[in-house]
Structure formats: C-alpha cells, structure tokens
Amino acid sequence: MDMTPPSWLAELRDDPELSEALELTWLDEEQSPEVRSRFLETWDQIPFVEGFHQACRARLERSVPLAIGTRRYRRLSRSECALVLLLDPERPEQPWVSLSRAMPPALWVRGAPTGPGLRRRLAPYLVPQPPPLAELGRTLRIAKPIEVDDPSLVTRVIEGYEPWMDDATWASGHADDPWADLEPEFDMLTMHVMRQRSLEEHPGRFPSTGFRSLWSRSAMIIQRMPSRGWVFELRYQPADDAQTLRELEAQLGEALPAHDLPVDLVASILRGGTLLPQEVDRHCEDDPQAMHAKVSTEPAEPTSFALLERWMQRSHDDPGLLPALAELASGHGFDALLFELALRLPPDDALRRELEDVLRPQRPQLPLEEGT
Structure with missing residues (x-):
C-alpha cells in the first residue's frame, strides 16, 4: 500500500468480534x-x-482489497459470492464493501471506521435465511421496456452476469419462494423434484420468474406482460444506502425508482431502461407507453380499468389506438371494455370479428351418456 494506512484499518484488524462476525x-x-x-x-x-x-x-484499479469475509452460495450451482472490504484512496474515510466481483463498484456498500459501526452498516446484507415474501416490508413494481420477447433470455442474463442473485428460481405457481424452507445442502433427487415443481405456472396469474438476492434476501419477480414490456416486482426490507444511490444516479444521469433499495436489488435493475413510477403517473394520461406501464404495474386495479376506459374514449378521435387498446384490455381480462369496443365498431370490421371470437362464450364439453 503506497499511501499511509488510515487509522481505522488497525482498529478493524484488531477487532476479534468483527473478524468473527x-x-x-x-x-x-x-x-x-x-x-x-x-x-x-x-x-x-x-x-x-x-x-x-x-x-x-x-475505481477497481486504484482501490486496495483489505479482507475477504462472509461467503454466500447459490442454491443450485453452489457458485459463491464473497464479501470483500476495500480501501478507496480517493475516499479513505471508511472501508467500502463489495458484495460480488461482478457488481458495479459504484454500488459498493459504504462501511464505517469502527467495528460496531461496520457491522451495523452491513446488517441489511447479512440476513441469514430468506424470510417469507410477506415479511419483506416494501413492494415496488416497475416497468422495464426491454426489447426482448423470450423470458429465458432475461433469466440467462441474470444467471450469467449477476452472481449475487440465486439460481433457485420459481414461477407464478408459487405465491412464495418454494426453496426457502430447504436445508442449504440437499440431494440430487430433491433438487430434481424441486426444479420441476418450481416451474409450475398458475393459470390465473401472469407468467413470471422469481429470484432471491443472496445478501439482503430480497425478491425480484419478473413478469412478461401480455401487451408489451416487462414488470419487475421488487420485495425488500429498506436499506440505508441512499447516499450511494444518489451518487449512482449522478454517475448514470438517470433516476432510480427508490432510495431505500438494497444495492443487490439496484444492481439487477440497471440493465435496460426503467419507467419510474412517478413519471408513469405524470404521463399516463397522454403517453401510450406510460399508460401501458401504469396498467401493467397495477393490473386488475379499478384505476387501471378507468384509465384504459378514458383512452378508449379518446380513440373516437384516433382509431389507430384501437388495436393496442384491445390487446391491453384482453390481456388484463377487462372484458367489459372489449364488449364496449366491439359494439362501437362496424359489423364487418376485422377487429370487431376478432373481439367477437374472444368474447364468445365457450360451451362446455359434456360427457356423452352410455348408449348415445
């Protein structure tokens, strides 16, 4: 180390409780x-x-790794992430903490120059076991206009480039993380059965893939919406890294959806654009993309139904909106709006015929009686 070591370094090195924790x-x-x-x-x-x-x-080139600490492991591949303490010579007031070599250094956790302070700062990232989703205090749904149709591509990017996210995922057939109650070490038969179960989709829910972060144990549930784009549902306990996130915003020139997000969730929403909830609310009455985002992030809500109804009224003056509105209403199960739209169209209109096919009641297939 070319620079004079900061005074806190010796204090941290000589703290046996810190080294053990x-x-x-x-x-x-x-x-x-x-x-x-x-x-x-x-x-x-x-x-x-x-x-x-x-x-x-x-930042990596100038920083000095000081210590390697707690390791977390993916539940399937058993690949690891290690906590690493570093000294940034340009910001030497306290150590910085990396949660993965693949995570942007802009998202290193700001440490503290004392052992107790450092342990407090890292407490949100040292949650020992994944809690039930219902116990995660915050839920935030954000729209991501990613130009990809295949959900497996999104999953592969996360599994390949974001090792701080677990690879034991689950689909919409599970209201909670089905892997959470398993012991960390399980046999191959259990893994095979669980992987099959975890892929089950629920017919009444949008298809989705759920992930857990290895450090904060937050959940990220990715939904491919029926009309366009994607929704990332973030479930987490608030973390105290607002200063780091504001500095990241300044560096990127973009705003983040919240300042209480854990850094291991933020690192997984940086790719692709994000439609901020406040911007969606501001523009959903006059911008089609914002309207789609509002309906997608608040599905089945009366406010979404009313918003879509207002847009359908507007389509009187702009018939070109009708196909996209019909697709959105159909995908979200707003059949009343589809009936209203079909009645407005001429009988020979192609879109009306499509809507009639969608809305036509399906007669149940009754079992034949013997002898008929």
Whole structure:
C-alpha cells in the first residue's frame, strides 16, 4: 500500500468480534494485488455502457482489497459470492464493501471506521435465511421496456452476469419462494423434484420468474406482460444506502425508482431502461407507453380499468389506438371494455370479428351418456 494506512484499518484488524462476525481473512501485501486482479478480470467480462464501465474499472484499479469475509452460495450451482472490504484512496474515510466481483463498484456498500459501526452498516446484507415474501416490508413494481420477447433470455442474463442473485428460481405457481424452507445442502433427487415443481405456472396469474438476492434476501419477480414490456416486482426490507444511490444516479444521469433499495436489488435493475413510477403517473394520461406501464404495474386495479376506459374514449378521435387498446384490455381480462369496443365498431370490421371470437362464450364439453 503506497499511501499511509488510515487509522481505522488497525482498529478493524484488531477487532476479534468483527473478524468473527464477518468471517474476515485479512490480506497481506502479496494477496491484495492478486484479489484486485481477479476483480478486474471479472469486471472486464461484465457488459455495461462504456462510460459507466470505465469509471467502475478506474475505481477497481486504484482501490486496495483489505479482507475477504462472509461467503454466500447459490442454491443450485453452489457458485459463491464473497464479501470483500476495500480501501478507496480517493475516499479513505471508511472501508467500502463489495458484495460480488461482478457488481458495479459504484454500488459498493459504504462501511464505517469502527467495528460496531461496520457491522451495523452491513446488517441489511447479512440476513441469514430468506424470510417469507410477506415479511419483506416494501413492494415496488416497475416497468422495464426491454426489447426482448423470450423470458429465458432475461433469466440467462441474470444467471450469467449477476452472481449475487440465486439460481433457485420459481414461477407464478408459487405465491412464495418454494426453496426457502430447504436445508442449504440437499440431494440430487430433491433438487430434481424441486426444479420441476418450481416451474409450475398458475393459470390465473401472469407468467413470471422469481429470484432471491443472496445478501439482503430480497425478491425480484419478473413478469412478461401480455401487451408489451416487462414488470419487475421488487420485495425488500429498506436499506440505508441512499447516499450511494444518489451518487449512482449522478454517475448514470438517470433516476432510480427508490432510495431505500438494497444495492443487490439496484444492481439487477440497471440493465435496460426503467419507467419510474412517478413519471408513469405524470404521463399516463397522454403517453401510450406510460399508460401501458401504469396498467401493467397495477393490473386488475379499478384505476387501471378507468384509465384504459378514458383512452378508449379518446380513440373516437384516433382509431389507430384501437388495436393496442384491445390487446391491453384482453390481456388484463377487462372484458367489459372489449364488449364496449366491439359494439362501437362496424359489423364487418376485422377487429370487431376478432373481439367477437374472444368474447364468445365457450360451451362446455359434456360427457356423452352410455348408449348415445
């Protein structure tokens, strides 16, 4: 280390309770550069926009890894993420904490210069077991206008580039994480059965894939909506990293949907655009994309029905809106709006005929009696 070590470094090294709580292995002068090299090697394989990627790499190049601590493991592949304490010479007031070599350094957790303070700062990320989703205090649904139709592509990006997200996922057939009650070590037969069960979809819900973050144990449930775009439902306990998130916003030139999000959730919503809830509310009456986002993030709500009804009234003057509105109403089960729309169209209109096919009651198939 070329610079004079900060005074807090010796205090943290000499704190046995801290080393035990965080399972710290302190690095010597030979080990630290090796760990930095592994960080750089990993980061060079992670795709992000060029300016942001370069700024993060510059922080890695100047920072000094100090210690490797707690490890978390994916439940299926058993690949690991390790907590790493680092010194950033440009910001040496306290240590910084990486939760994964693949996570942007802009999202390192701001530590504290004392052992008790550092443990408090990291408490939101050292949750020992995944809690039930109902116990996660906040729920935030955000629209992501990702130009991808295949859900497996989104899943592969997360599993390939975001190792802080668990690979034991679940589909809409489960109201909660079906893996949460399993012991960390389970046999191959249990894994096979659970993987089959976890893929079950519920016919009354939108298809989805649920993920858990390894550190904060937050949930991210990704839904492919019936009309266009995607919805990411974030369930989490609030974290105290607002300053880091505001600095990230300044670096990206973009706003985040909330400032109480844990950094391991924020890191998983950076790719692709995000339609902020406040912007959606502001523009849903006059912008089609915002209207779609509002209906998708608040499905089956009376407010969404009323919003879509107002847009249908507007289509009197702009018939070109009708096909997209019909698709949206159909996908969200707003049959009353489809009836209203069909009655407005001429009998020979192609869209009316499609709507009539959709709305026509399906006669149940009755079993034949013997002898008939």
